[in-house]
Amino acid sequence: MKLALITDAWPPQTNGVVTTLRTISEQLRAIGHTVETFTPDQFRTWPCPSYPEIRLALGCGPKLRTRLDAFQPDAIHIATEGPLGMAARSYCKRRGLPYTSSFHTRFAEYIHLRTGLPLSLGYSFLRWFHGESERLMTATPTLLEELKARGFKNPVLWSRGVDTELFRPRSKDFLSDPRPVLLYAGRVAIEKNIEAFLSLDLPGTKYVVGDGPQREELEHKYPEVRFVGYKYGEDLARYLAAADVFVFPSRTDTFGLVMLEALAxxxxxxxxxxxGPKDVILSDRVGCLDEDLAKAVTVALKLDAEDCRRYALRYSWRDCALLFESYLVPIPKNGQRSPAWWQRYS
Structure with a gap:
C-alpha cells in the first residue's frame, strides 16, 4: 500500500504528535508499506505568531496537489488541522477521494487560551474539518465519547505505544541534586499548565525538560528550578529515568505520551x-491522580518502579501501527477524478 501521510506537526517541532507520526511511519514501512510524508519542511513556511517553533506552510496547496498527483496514493491520512491539513482536505474533496484523519491536539482550547476565541467557534471549525473524514482516530475512550457528545460523527479509538528499549530503568546517579527529583518533560507553553507544578511547595529538586514560549517567563519566576531545554533519544531517557516522580500538570492533553515513557x-x-491522565494511568500502582497535585506527588513517591515498568510493557508501537492500518480507507482504483475546470484555478 502507498500511504500519503499529511501533517503540519513534524521536526523540528518536539511533541507527542511528532513522535507518534514518525514512529507509525517507521512501523508501517517495516510491515512493507510505502509511506510518503508531506510535512512543513518540504514547503516554504512562516513562523506561527507567538509560537515561532511551529512553522506554517502557508500557500502550500499547488505544490501539495502536484506531489499527491505524482505519488498516486492508495490511501490518504490527514493528521492535523493546519495549512497542510486544510490543503489536503481540499484536494480530497475536489477529487472525490476518501480519507481518514486524527484528533491529536485540543486545538479549540489552545486557541481559546491564547486569543480568547470562544470554544464553540473552535469546535465548529473542527467538526467541519473532520466531518467528511471516513474515520477520525482518537487516542482515548474519554476523548472519543466527548467528541461524540460534541457532534463528531466518526471517531474511532486509536491508542499509543512506547519504546521500552530506549525508555527503561537506569541509574538515578545521572542527576546529583537533592532528592526527590520531580520532573516535567514537554513543551513549555501556557496550555501545559506547568506553573501548577513549579509553584508546589515540596522538598527536593524540580526539573523542566523542554522548551517553548513560556520558558523565559518561568525561568525568571522560579530560579530554583532546573530548566535544561529539549533532550532527545538517550539524553531524554536518562533524564526521565533519573527522576523520582514524573509530574504531568496539563489539563488539556488528549493523551500524554511522555507519561508512558516515564512509566517505561x-x-x-x-x-x-x-x-489524558485518566486514560493512561489506569492503576493506582503506577501513579496518583488528584486535584491536589502536591498530594499526588507525595503518594506517587511511594510507588514501585517495577510495577510502572510492567504496566508500560503492555503498550506496543507495532500494535498501534496495525490498528492505524486497519482504519485506513483504500482509494478505489477508478475513483480518482480530475477537478473541474473551475476548480483547477481556485
Missing part, C-alpha cells in the same frame, strides 16, 4: 484527574 523508565506519575 520505572518512574511513577503524578497528575490531575483529567482526560
Amino acid at each position: 523508565s520505572g518512574v511513577p506519575v503524578a497528575a490531575f484527574p483529567v482526560e
